[in-house]
Amino acid sequence: MVxxxxxxxxxxxxxxxxxxxxxxxxxxxxxxxxxxxxxxRLNLALxxxxxxxxxxxxxxxxSEGVQPRSAAAGLLGEHIGKELRGLYAxxxxxxxxxxxxxxxxxxxxxxxxxxxxxPNPEGSD
Amino acid sequence: xxxxxGAGGMGMKAELVSAIPALRAFAVSLCGSSDRAxxxxxxxxxxxxVGMNSFTEGTNFTAWLFTILRNIHYSDYRKRRRETADPDxxxxxxxxxxxxxxxxxxxxxxxxALQKLPLDQREALILIGASxxxxxxxxxxxxxxxxxxxxxxxxxxxxxxxxxxxxDARVGEGDFxxxxxxxx
Numbered sequence: 001m002v003x004x005x006x007x008x009x010x011x012x013x014x015x016x017x018x019x020x021x022x023x024x025x026x027x028x029x030x031x032x033x034x035x036x037x038x039x040x041r042l043n044l045a046l047x048x049x050x051x052x053x054x055x056x057x058x059x060x061x062x063s064e065g066v067q068p069r070s071a072a073a074g075l076l077g078e079h080i081g082k083e084l085r086g087l088y089a090x091x092x093x094x095x096x097x098x099x100x101x102x103x104x105x106x107x108x109x110x111x112x113x114x115x116x117x118x119p120n121p122e123g124s125d
Numbered sequence: 126x127x128x129x130x131g132a133g134g135m136g137m138k139a140e141l142v143s144a145i146p147a148l149r150a151f152a153v154s155l156c157g158s159s160d161r162a163x164x165x166x167x168x169x170x171x172x173x174x175v176g177m178n179s180f181t182e183g184t185n186f187t188a189w190l191f192t193i194l195r196n197i198h199y200s201d202y203r204k205r206r207r208e209t210a211d212p213d214x215x216x217x218x219x220x221x222x223x224x225x226x227x228x229x230x231x232x233x234x235x236x237x238a239l240q241k242l243p244l245d246q247r248e249a250l251i252l253i254g255a256s257x258x259x260x261x262x263x264x265x266x267x268x269x270x271x272x273x274x275x276x277x278x279x280x281x282x283x284x285x286x287x288x289x290x291x292x293d294a295r296v297g298e299g300d301f302x303x304x305x306x307x308x309x
Contacts, residue, residue: 076286081254083235084154088255091150091162100145103167104138107174 137177141170144187147256151191154251155198157240165201169194188262195248195266202244238288246281253278 106112148169152162172193173180180189239247245267252263253274264274 076289077282079289080235080250080282080285084239084250084254087154087236087239088150088251091153092146094146094149096142096145097163099163100166100170101142103170104141104174107171108138112171 137174140186141173141190144190145170147187148190148194151251151256152194152198154239154255155195155244155248157236165194165198168197172197185258185262188258188266191252191256191258192266199244235289238285241288242281242284246277246284249274249277250281250285 103112145166148166149162152165152169153159156162156165169190173190176193180186239250242250248267249263252258252266253260256263258266260271260274264271267274269277
């Protein structure tokens with residue numbers, strides 16, 4: 001039943017009084033879906049399982065799956081921040097490509113010049 | 126600044142070399158393609174070398190380089206949009222080559238979602254959320270007020286949150302599925 005629900009475009013699991021049946025499966029994925037008042041789903045896969053359980057406890061106090069937006073937004077915000085820093089750090093950690101060192105050597109030696117029609121560097125700032 | 130002195134007195138070349146990793150990271154986040162990012166960095170290095178006299182001593186050298194890179198990117202972006210008749214940047218958003226990260230499916234999804242943001246929001250998010258620059262420095266790079274930078278960051282976070290929500294099925298199959306896989 002859960003799998004069928006998951007593949008449906010309108011799938012959602014209401015976390016609330018009747019959520020126990022799905023909870024084991026959702027915990028396996030380490031995530032739960034909740035339905036907000038607006039009808040839009042919020043993916044809370046953005047936390048570790050312990051956090052998930054904590055959140056689930058919290059939501060069981062809420063009527064009919066209504067989720068506190070601030071807590072959910074905070075989790076998503078954390079996830080975004082983490083991904084963003086990860087993406088950035090991934091590239092920062094890479095060694096400097098040889099082509100740039102060669103380019104700077106040539107610039108230093110004065111063996112290359114700006115191509116004709118290149119924008120005036122003075123106007124670059 | 127002279128070529129010999131550099132921004133921190135260690136020589137222009139050494140300063141540029143040490144700034145390259147940050148420049149590449151900014152470029153990749155900005156345009157989503159590693160190849161294009163390195164072309165952007167190359168152009169930035171040349172312009173910085175030639176235009177080093179316009180750098181103001183005592184200011185953030187990396188921020189100055191980011192400004193140059195951003196200007197090049199914007200200029201190319203406008204040109205490309207004209208050429209492809211893609212006024213909303215929709216095509217450009219699809220022309221993303223996500224960095225291959227085996228075992229990091231979520232990373233690819235995130236990068237793809239990031240590239241769907243409007244350019245001004247994307248750069249605001251990267252500058253503030255990843256590069257470690259202050260709102261004031263980021264605002265100066267983008268030529269806007271710090272308050273504008275804050276609202277762009279907020280809009281970017283909200284939009285990204287929406288995009289990632291829509292993508293939740295794939296997120297579930299990624300890192301978080303793995304995180305929960307060991308718990309039976």
